[in-house]
Structures are given as structure tokens and as C-alpha cells.
Amino acid sequence: MAEFKLSGLSCAHCAQEMESEMQKLKYGKDAKVLYNSGKMVISDKMVMADVEKILQQEGVSVVKPDGEHDHNHDHGDRKLIIQIAISTILFFVAFLTEKNIPVWGAFSIYFVAAALSGYQTFFKGLKNLFRLKFNIDTLMTVALVGAFTIGDWREGTVVAILFGINEYLEGFGMRQARKSMAALLKVVPKTANILKDGVTVEVPINELQLGDIVLIKAGDKVPSDAMIVEGKSSVNEAAITGESMPVEKQIGDALFGGSVNNEGTLKAQITAIYADSSLAKILHLVEEAQETKTPTELFIDKFAKYYTPIIMLFAVLVTIVPPLFFNGVWSYWVYEGLAVLIIGCPCALILSSPVAIVSGITRSAKNGVLIKGGVFLEQLAKTKQIAFDKTGTLTEGKPVVAREVVYDDANFFQISGMMEQSSGHPIAAAVMVYVTKHQTTFPEMTDLTTIGGKGLRGTFEGKQYFLGNEQQIPDASWTAQSKQDVDKLKNEGYTVVVTASETAVLGIFGIRDALRKESKQLVSQLHEEGMTNIIMLTGDHEKTAEKVAKEIGIDSYYAGLLPEDKLTKIQQLHDQNGSIAMVGDGINDSPALATADLGIAMGKGTDSAIEVADIVLMQDHLGKLPITVKIAKRVRAVVGFNIAFALGLKIIALLLAVMGYLTLWMAIMADMGATIIVTILGLSILFRSKEEKAIK
Structure with missing residues (x-):
């Protein structure tokens, strides 16, 4: 499989449709268009020209390798904003002068204004009509042509302008979420200074070999996982652990790739090539996490497939039933039918979840908490009981x-x-x-x-x-x-x-x-976040377990357990009380972590912790767990509200259409309003609280 970055991918619904089209191509069965990360994954055997033809239909292109650095969409955004601005000016010119100029003059100005904002949508929609493919572009094209045909030039132009704004806003939210995620990638060092025969040689990090001795000056990033062989310094590990306080390091201590040497000069021996380093694995898993779909997202995707055809049918019924059976005026109900078509845009509904989930994963990653997918974020928000291993976790x-x-x-x-x-x-x-x-x-x-x-x-x-x-x-x-x-x-x-x-x-x-100094506060905070059953599992004898449980406020504990007993106990607790999370060190607790509905490992970057768990706390403490639960609950609440809000606005608009009160501009405003709200709420998850910043 080959992976490509995409430029101009600003529509979640379009991404789904392009993926479906690619999967129909030869060797395209496993093709994916990853909207959240702006990437495409296809088979090496696929004909690239056929793939690019599908992309071009939606105005999307493949970013060439030499253009990958610092790639952004500012140029395309600026062009769209200029077009919308000129369209808006022309609209007001026509609106203020239409009574004083010939009809053809007013029509011409309105037409140019609409064309500037909507020509791309129009041509894509026209192609779709010929292919009997009904998506948002098709719906908008029919609505625009219909509005101008029945003489509603003014409202048709407003629809074109507002749809242009809506198209920009739809892409804006995910672009911001992607930018925030891309900021994590900036911690990756580009080169390393290798010492060979007493001479320093600068090489790309991909050329590092096990055992190489590297020179790390003050202010330099550690190129890959390494061990200090000479010197001592304080090191900023925030890129890995989310901890702002520097860590003192000396000979024999391990260094994470991507951490920053604060002072002095260090000589270190490479213990992992970059591709196998903790930083590379973390960044890879975070990128993968963006594309794992939650049950909610899968439901929305399935719903959206049926939603647009149903809206099309409803629009036809709104158009023909009143004139045929209730003596309605054809032009009036054609207008209402066109308004219903605009309401058929599923964009706000599809956007209701991914922006919020990517924001939640990104914010957690900045805190040094690695969540391997939105499905685990959703699971954490729903979980009411959590089990802790005692030794090395609570202690x-x-x-x-x-x-x-x-x-x-x-x-x-x-x-x-x-x-x-x-x-x-x-x-x-x-x-x-x-x-x-x-x-x-x-x-x-x-x-x-x-x-x-x-x-x-x-x-x-x-x-x-x-x-x-x-x-x-x-x-x-x-x-x-x-x-x-x-x-x-x-x-x-x-x-x-x-x-x-x-x-x-x-x-x-x-x-x-x-006991870890944060254990008592941790249990209290988890209770505040809605965890109703906090459990401790330990191999220690009953008296030791009882004392620890009482001291930190554990709800229930089970002592004298062997590793296989912990696994059995997790299964029993799941059968008795439902979904359960397990927190351990990712090494001795692997069976129990794998058995729990949600495995949470505390491992400060160890391979076993990253591999076995669904969520990894990169710090050597549990201080960030309550805030992660809070973020998960916030994401779930935002997604729930977004779905209800997007659907609610559309239901109200459809009811207005049935009663004959829906206008074209009201329809597009309802859709645009939903897009704006779901985008803003999704992005708001990125903002870290004062409490969160204070956790060291």
C-alpha cells in the first residue's frame, strides 16, 4: 500500500464518495481517503491516472514529495474568500440598482455574482447529474438552476454566496484540527551530529545506526532514543510526556528522541533507529488514531447514505403534491422543493463527530496521553468502573x-x-x-x-x-x-x-x-468524573491491600491475585457491572489490560506499554488520567449535541417547507449555521484548561 498527502480535501462527504469510486477501480478494494488527516492510502498496483481523475472531480490533488514541507491551503482559501467577497459586492450592487437598470442588466450582475461563488459546485453538480449521482453538489446545482429559472435571481445569488461561505467553513474546522495535529510532528528532529573518529558529521536521522555516538548541544533535539555516555544536563521531555518540568539526566540515563537538551553538551549512544524510537511510534499511532471510526461515526456514515436520496424524494413530493392535489401554485411549490434540496446537504451532520474527536485526541497527545483512536475516547467517556494494579501504579x-x-x-x-x-x-x-x-x-x-x-x-x-x-x-x-x-x-x-x-x-x-503522592487525589477526581466503582487488584496479602485501599479511598479491592487471577477478576467484574477499564504498567499486567474493555498503560514510552494498551500515559504517574476522562466526556457531549443540533435544524426547516414557509436563504442559513456551530464546538475542545496546564 502507498500513502499520499492530499491538497484541497475539505469535504467529509466528498471524501467518502471518492473512496467509494476508488474502491470500484482495479486493485482498489482497500483504497481509503482519510479525511481527518488529509491522506489517501491505495494499492501500489492501482493506475495513478485513474485515481487522480477521481480526485480532480472534487478539486483534490496529490501533494508531490518535494512539496510536502510546510504544505498548507492558504492560497486556495484566499482565492475562495476573494471570490466570495467580489460576489457579495456584486450582489449589493445589483440589489441597490435593479430598479434603475434594465432587467437584463440586473440578471447579468446577479448571474456573475452567483457564478463567481458557485461555478465549481455547478460544474461538479452538472457532471453528477449526467452520472445520476446525487450528492451536495448535485443538490445545489439543481437548486441554483431552479432559482434562476423561476426568476428568483436574488435568492439564487444569496444561496450561491452562502454556499461558498459554507464550503469554506466546512473545510476550516478540519484544517485547524489538522494544523494542531501537525504541530505535534514538528518535534521530529531532521538531522543528527554523529561523532566519527573525533569528527562531527551531520546526517539525516534516517541514517542513524544502533550504537552510533551522537553529540547533542544545548538547545538541540535528541535525534532518537539514546543513552548518555558523557555529560549531564536537564532535558525537556514535554514532546513525549507532556510534562513541562525539565528532567535531570546523567551518564547511563535514557533519552527520548524529540526531547530537548536544555544546557551543557551530551554524548549519547543510539539505542533505537528513528523508525523504532518511542517518538516515531507515538506519532504514527496518533496519526492512525485520527482515522479509527467510532460506532457513532459509523452510524452517521450509514445514515448519510440514505439521507440524501430520501431528501430528494421529499423535495419532489413537496413540489408536486400541493399543486396536483391541493390546487397549489406550481411556481410557489417548486420554490419550496428547491429549498428542501438545500436542506439535503449532510455536511454538518458528517462534521459533527470528526472535528471533535481529532481535537480530543490532539489535546490528549499534547498532555502526553496517547489515545489510539476515537473509539477508545468514546469508550472512556462511557466507562463507570476502573481497576488499578497496585504495585507500580498506585504505588x-x-x-x-x-x-x-x-x-x-x-x-x-x-x-x-x-x-x-x-x-x-x-x-x-x-x-x-x-x-x-x-x-x-x-x-x-x-x-x-x-x-x-x-x-x-x-x-x-x-x-x-x-x-x-x-x-x-x-x-x-x-x-x-x-x-x-x-x-x-x-x-x-x-x-x-x-x-x-x-x-x-x-x-x-x-x-x-x-504510595504515589497523587493516588489519593486521583481516586477523588475520578469519583468526581463519574467513576462509580474504583477497584484495586494486587498480589499482596489482605492486610496490606486493605490499608492501601482505605488510605486512598478505593471502593473495592481484591488481594492475593496472580497475573492470571487478575484476568479472571476483570472478566467477572465485566460480567457483573458492565464495561471496565484496567490501569497497569503495561508489562506485568498485559493479560488483564488486553482483557478489559479499555486498557490504560502507564509506561513512559516503553514498547510494551505502547503495544498492549488502548490508552498510554506517557508520564510515570497517573496525574493526567482524570483530565483525560474529562476530555473524553467533553468530546462525547459535543458530538451528541452536534448531531442533535444538525438534525434538529433540518427537521425544523423541513416542517417549514411542508407548511410552505421555507425560503432558499433560510435553508442555506440553517445548513451554514449548523456547520459553524459544530465546527466551533469541535475546535473548542483543543483549548486546555488552567487546571490542565497546572498539572506537572
Whole structure:
């Protein structure tokens, strides 16, 4: 399959029709015209001349490769605006002078004014008539010819001018949405500075190879995913994660392609060629997301296919039934029938959804939230229950000392530090972080031995000391109080680490997985956004799960679950309560993420997170999830209102036509008004709230 950018694609209905025509061509079965992104995807085997012939019928052309940079439609827009402006001036000239000039003079001015705004529509509509193809251009052509034929030159001209404005506005909304999406693509670096034999060579990013060493100066973009081998700096990762605060980086740290080096000079080793980089995958998925149709859009597309023919039939009935059966005046009801034809334009209805959805996907992408399609945005808006994996999602995924019980102030911290300072165990690291708040240097302990599954034993100044779980501590060291304190901490969900001598317990550490600072606020905000059942799934034991759930306000929790148990639990919750979303880290939770109606991964760009989930939070926290739910609900509300508004205006206009009160200008104003409203509301989703900008 080959992909081409298109110029002049400003009509959603026309895009559908061109796609249908292409699919009738040889090898055209899978041809697609992607209105949202302004692209065309066709088979390499298709005859390009035949494809371009179909495009030319709608005034659309293929953008040549050398014209892809900074391509826009400003020239075409300017031409259309000038034509409309001249038409409007001519209309007022004719309107003000028609009583003082010959009839043929007034007719000529009105005709020229109408032709300037509507000649393209007229010729396209004429071709369609000969092919018995009925679309908006056909309807407008019949309406214009009919208006001039029955002598309503003034209204025919107004219709032509207003339709020209409507045509511009129809394309304007999607062009703005596309521009906003295109702004995301500007983060892509064009070249990289490779170091070869001590010499810097500038090459296109597509020529980068794994293992290349690149030089990244202050202000430069990182060309592809890489690892720092020399230097340190702060890096702006906003293009990837949506986070405005710079991140400090040093030797060994990973860099995202597209992030910006703020200061200093870095040398980094390329860890992924650009095509496989996080940035390339994100941009590709965001572009693909624009074209996945929601159930609502599929319904509108199907409805629009039947809508125009029904309107045509209704227009014929409005024209002939009153004169034939109720002694109506033919010229009057022909006029009403022409007005009905104008109402047959399905453009506002077709536009009601895509502008809003593309805006929602784009706004989320700017926040560092990757939504893989409008269908998932719609699903998120409808979901009322959401399940979270605990470890690494609601918690930091690393142990910290959360409680302490000290019996011997003089020795507890020193002995604990001496025993743990050389250990690489995560719990030892948590203990060291805590004890260094009290003492920074520790003597060496002799005969330090690790006892598998229990802890450590060592000697200092002729005395033996022990550190670990209860089994590691000699019976002689325990007192009734220390045993009671250990049981209490365990019942509260802590992992206990005891430090003792041969004769006494010196103190106890209560260890737990640190809660993310945003977890409690997250749960509260999700409740505010209408999530009625917030669930926690964890492999931890019951007491730990209960404590975490109570602390952050979780509605229900399930403990002691293996990965396969989480999958089963997701299925059970779906069967009991309906649609469910699952939030995890995208690695250990892949089965559950795939099983849920909506998989949400928090992975800061990891391959597994991007591949397995429907929505990816590119940050290493959950702070952007509530605002994403809010955006999804806003998109759904806007789409619902747009559909109701577009259809409502048309129903009112059709009722006026039946009663004989509908005029041509009222019909086109109703259609144009609907187009303006649905476009403005769709684009309004792009504007970020103060609350959203404040999330770091």
C-alpha cells in the first residue's frame, strides 16, 4: 500500500464518495481517503491516472514529495474568500440598482455574482447529474438552476454566496484540527551530529545506526532514543510526556528522541533507529488514531447514505403534491422543493463527530496521553468502573520505611546501617535511605553473613547482631512488648525488619511499598468524573491491600491475585457491572489490560506499554488520567449535541417547507449555521484548561 498527502480535501462527504469510486477501480478494494488527516492510502498496483481523475472531480490533488514541507491551503482559501467577497459586492450592487437598470442588466450582475461563488459546485453538480449521482453538489446545482429559472435571481445569488461561505467553513474546522495535529510532528528532529573518529558529521536521522555516538548541544533535539555516555544536563521531555518540568539526566540515563537538551553538551549512544524510537511510534499511532471510526461515526456514515436520496424524494413530493392535489401554485411549490434540496446537504451532520474527536485526541497527545483512536475516547467517556494494579501504579513499586519502633536509640540506627550498607536488596536500600537521616557514616561489621530467606548476621566489637524477619532473631532477644509490636505492624500491612543483639531487640522497621503522592487525589477526581466503582487488584496479602485501599479511598479491592487471577477478576467484574477499564504498567499486567474493555498503560514510552494498551500515559504517574476522562466526556457531549443540533435544524426547516414557509436563504442559513456551530464546538475542545496546564 502507498500513502499520499492530499491538497484541497475539505469535504467529509466528498471524501467518502471518492473512496467509494476508488474502491470500484482495479486493485482498489482497500483504497481509503482519510479525511481527518488529509491522506489517501491505495494499492501500489492501482493506475495513478485513474485515481487522480477521481480526485480532480472534487478539486483534490496529490501533494508531490518535494512539496510536502510546510504544505498548507492558504492560497486556495484566499482565492475562495476573494471570490466570495467580489460576489457579495456584486450582489449589493445589483440589489441597490435593479430598479434603475434594465432587467437584463440586473440578471447579468446577479448571474456573475452567483457564478463567481458557485461555478465549481455547478460544474461538479452538472457532471453528477449526467452520472445520476446525487450528492451536495448535485443538490445545489439543481437548486441554483431552479432559482434562476423561476426568476428568483436574488435568492439564487444569496444561496450561491452562502454556499461558498459554507464550503469554506466546512473545510476550516478540519484544517485547524489538522494544523494542531501537525504541530505535534514538528518535534521530529531532521538531522543528527554523529561523532566519527573525533569528527562531527551531520546526517539525516534516517541514517542513524544502533550504537552510533551522537553529540547533542544545548538547545538541540535528541535525534532518537539514546543513552548518555558523557555529560549531564536537564532535558525537556514535554514532546513525549507532556510534562513541562525539565528532567535531570546523567551518564547511563535514557533519552527520548524529540526531547530537548536544555544546557551543557551530551554524548549519547543510539539505542533505537528513528523508525523504532518511542517518538516515531507515538506519532504514527496518533496519526492512525485520527482515522479509527467510532460506532457513532459509523452510524452517521450509514445514515448519510440514505439521507440524501430520501431528501430528494421529499423535495419532489413537496413540489408536486400541493399543486396536483391541493390546487397549489406550481411556481410557489417548486420554490419550496428547491429549498428542501438545500436542506439535503449532510455536511454538518458528517462534521459533527470528526472535528471533535481529532481535537480530543490532539489535546490528549499534547498532555502526553496517547489515545489510539476515537473509539477508545468514546469508550472512556462511557466507562463507570476502573481497576488499578497496585504495585507500580498506585504505588511507587519500591519499598520505603513507613514506621519505626525504637527500643535502643544509641545502637538501632548505627547497627542497622552497618549491616545493610553493603547489601543490594531493595529493602536494604529503603533501610539505608531512612537510617542516613540519623547517621551518615557507619563502621564496617565483621563476619557479615547472609542467611537465605531470613536476613543478616554479623559481629561488631565482639558482639553478634541480627537483622531480618522474625525467624532471624534469637528467642532470647524477644520480649512480650517487641513480639506484640511486630504482630501489630504485620496486621497493619507492613513488612517488618527487626534489628537485634544476642540479648535484646534494638528496634523494628515497618516497610511498605510507597504510595504515589497523587493516588489519593486521583481516586477523588475520578469519583468526581463519574467513576462509580474504583477497584484495586494486587498480589499482596489482605492486610496490606486493605490499608492501601482505605488510605486512598478505593471502593473495592481484591488481594492475593496472580497475573492470571487478575484476568479472571476483570472478566467477572465485566460480567457483573458492565464495561471496565484496567490501569497497569503495561508489562506485568498485559493479560488483564488486553482483557478489559479499555486498557490504560502507564509506561513512559516503553514498547510494551505502547503495544498492549488502548490508552498510554506517557508520564510515570497517573496525574493526567482524570483530565483525560474529562476530555473524553467533553468530546462525547459535543458530538451528541452536534448531531442533535444538525438534525434538529433540518427537521425544523423541513416542517417549514411542508407548511410552505421555507425560503432558499433560510435553508442555506440553517445548513451554514449548523456547520459553524459544530465546527466551533469541535475546535473548542483543543483549548486546555488552567487546571490542565497546572498539572506537572
